[in-house]
Amino acid sequence: MPVERASTIVFDDLDAFEKRAERVYDGFSYGLYGTPTSRLLEDHIAQLEGAARALVVPSGMAAMTLATMAVCRSGDRILMPETLYGPARDMITRFLGPLGIAAQAYDPRLDAGIAELLDDRTRLVWVESPGSGTFEVQDVPAIVAAAHAVGALVAADNTWASHLLFKPLAHGVDIAMQALSKHAGGHGDLLMGSLAVRDEALFRRLKDTARFLGYGVSPEDCALCERGLMTMPVRMRHAAASAAKIVSWLSQRPEVARILHPAMPDHPGHAVWKRDFSGAAAVFSVVLRAELAPFQAEILRRMRLFKLGASWGGVHSLVAVNDPRKGRTSLDWLPSGPVWRLSIGLEALDDLITDLEQALVAPAAASATAGRKAAE
Numbered sequence: 001m002p003v004e005r006a007s008t009i010v011f012d013d014l015d016a017f018e019k020r021a022e023r024v025y026d027g028f029s030y031g032l033y034g035t036p037t038s039r040l041l042e043d044h045i046a047q048l049e050g051a052a053r054a055l056v057v058p059s060g061m062a063a064m065t066l067a068t069m070a071v072c073r074s075g076d077r078i079l080m081p082e083t084l085y086g087p088a089r090d091m092i093t094r095f096l097g098p099l100g101i102a103a104q105a106y107d108p109r110l111d112a113g114i115a116e117l118l119d120d121r122t123r124l125v126w127v128e129s130p131g132s133g134t135f136e137v138q139d140v141p142a143i144v145a146a147a148h149a150v151g152a153l154v155a156a157d158n159t160w161a162s163h164l165l166f167k168p169l170a171h172g173v174d175i176a177m178q179a180l181s182k183h184a185g186g187h188g189d190l191l192m193g194s195l196a197v198r199d200e201a202l203f204r205r206l207k208d209t210a211r212f213l214g215y216g217v218s219p220e221d222c223a224l225c226e227r228g229l230m231t232m233p234v235r236m237r238h239a240a241a242s243a244a245k246i247v248s249w250l251s252q253r254p255e256v257a258r259i260l261h262p263a264m265p266d267h268p269g270h271a272v273w274k275r276d277f278s279g280a281a282a283v284f285s286v287v288l289r290a291e292l293a294p295f296q297a298e299i300l301r302r303m304r305l306f307k308l309g310a311s312w313g314g315v316h317s318l319v320a321v322n323d324p325r326k327g328r329t330s331l332d333w334l335p336s337g338p339v340w341r342l343s344i345g346l347e348a349l350d351d352l353i354t355d356l357e358q359a360l361v362a363p364a365a366a367s368a369t370a371g372r373k374a375a376e
């Protein structure tokens with residue numbers, strides 16, 4: 001992809017210069033509003049999402065802020081699942097709340113039951129399936145039907161599945177969002193987000209809001225993202241195959257209380273996941289036995305290949321330690337014990353399993369000894 005840099009665009013004549021605002025949605029009028037490089041990436045993302053239009057912005061978080069601010073006005077209500085990406089929940093409550101936009105968090109397992117929370121002030125319903133950290137699967141078509149019945153729009157954070165494994169727009173969602181920083185970037189060194197829509201008027205509203213907020217993307221980052229999109233199917237397939245093997249290995253381990261992954265047949269959202277998704281990403285959580293809580297730092301220190309980091313979808317395997325119980329009311333089903341989110345990268349599978357095993361075994365033995373001593 002050619003990288004074309006621009007802040008300034010020059011015009012052939014006075015007439016073209018005076019009408020430059022007409023080019024905001026399609027052409028080139030100022031670098032911030034689009035370059036040939038960013039427009040090409042947006043066209044590709046629109047095709048991949050099955051969308052009429054797509055917009056790229058500086059981060060996944062920027063995409064979530066943009067979608068929410070473009071749709072909601074003072075007096076409107078937003079519904080968001082308790083599992084929505086944490087920083088976005090903060091943005092909605094702490095930034096938009098004081099601007100007069102009310103938010104209510106809902107149990108991600110509500111599905112069609114969300115109808116009871118909807119009213120004619122509800123402008124936007126966010127979904128994220130599976131949900132950040134705890135991987136509850138949402139019945140997106142059922143939520144869309146209920147939201148549309150009261151005239152609310154639905155926005156989906158589809159970062160886990162990406163356009164490859166779930167197509168939000170084909171399931172009725174109005175705004176498909178993904179953090180391209182994850183699977184598309186794929187190497188832990190890119191920040192970008194996208195929004196895709198079926199509707200030209202909604203696209204223009206998003207584009208105007210991006211302009212008001214001053215969001216622009218670097219053409220170098222667009223080219224990197226485009227390169228990532230080329231290898232993304234192969235990377236995701238490879239990582240998912242490794243993840244499936246690691247999940248089955250972990251599920252036999254005495255250190256593990258539960259695995260939270262929608263591809264597991266005993267996952268409560270498995271049937272809906274199977275119905276709507278064409279595969280699984282290599283990102284899931286594991287709940288360790290509660291007795292291992294004091295040994296977490298030790299286990300993490302022993303890991304060589306798995307690095308401690310908050311992102312995912314890259315070539316290197318990561319573990320993120322987050323307590324999902326903070327601020328959640330719908331987690332009575334979750335066993336006690338530390339919750340680790342794993343992102344499986346492209347390292348050799350045997351090496352990853354060996355790394356997990358050597359990290360877990362000694363601390364687990366120490367915890368068993370401590371448990372026996374306490375019992376005596």
Ligand SMILES: *Cc1c(COP(=O)(O)O)cnc(C)c1O
Nearest residue numbers: 059060061085157159179181192
């Ligand atoms: C990472 C992430 C985001 C935010 O993306 P950034 O590009 O890091 O701002 C949003 N939603 C989900 C589910 C994510 O994992």
